[in-house]
Amino acid sequence: MRNSRIRWTTHSWNAVYGCSKISAGCQNCYAEKIALKYKQTPKPWAAKYAKENVLLKPHKLKEAYKFKAGERVFVNSMSDMFHEEIPLDYIDQMFALMLDTPDVAYQILTKRSEQMLQYMQNPSRFDKICDEFRKMELVQKRYGTALENRISAFSWPGNNIWLGVSVENPKTLYRIDMLRQCPVKTRFLSLEPLLESLGEINLDGIHWVIVGGESGPGYRPMDHSWAREIRDQCVEQNVPFFFKQSAAFHTERGTSLQEEDGTLSDWEYFPKPGFSYRKGADSVNHKVCDTQLSLFAQ
């Protein structure tokens, strides 16, 4: 059963709690609100408290083995996978477990595109990931003498790893260029909370676009024309588009996109090899959502 209410995913896997704010999109961070409410992190998520707030949860690493084939898992939804305070060895361990569960699609979203690019382009990354895997007690127990055999089945980067960047305004569009340089099979954009028109976006090498307005107390407005402008570029370039929500107090309230003439339409497409919009399609296509995962499995 899914453990996430976010419609573009089915589960979350949080082996890190805590983050620090780095751009305008972080202003009303939902994860910070939850973490402070439940005392999961000690201080507000300002940069000066990052060392105290970014907390590793190694006991949660084993949860990777609980997910079932075909599930979509949002990795570190309560943090940022490439936060400077998360040790690279620990990120390697998380990637190793993702490679070891290739039938699960892992959705990794970051605002720290510089660190992501550096990590993904390191030529010795795969060796480091394998070394970390060898050292983990959890996998030593699981595989015993078959451990090296298991590692020989890994490929880097796995087909099941989806890498994405958040972009909220034109100033942060540079993150897309960095994502494009990352050698992964599925690259996606979370344009949420959308705070301004983004104008023309380079969608080369991008396989999925999610758009949404902000939610919660003090939410900032999103003009539907900004979302339509993105949707139109996606349709023109055949990139699956997912409209998550309007700007609203409640999360995922107003999940339809308002057209110029006031009519509403639902857009819930997911990435899929050979994706193509059906002629005249302007409504929810759950079939795409249901079938795409097996196509990404190795």
Ligand code: SF4
């Ligand atoms: S990067 Fe993400 S998790 Fe971190 S503070 Fe910003 S919005 Fe919150």
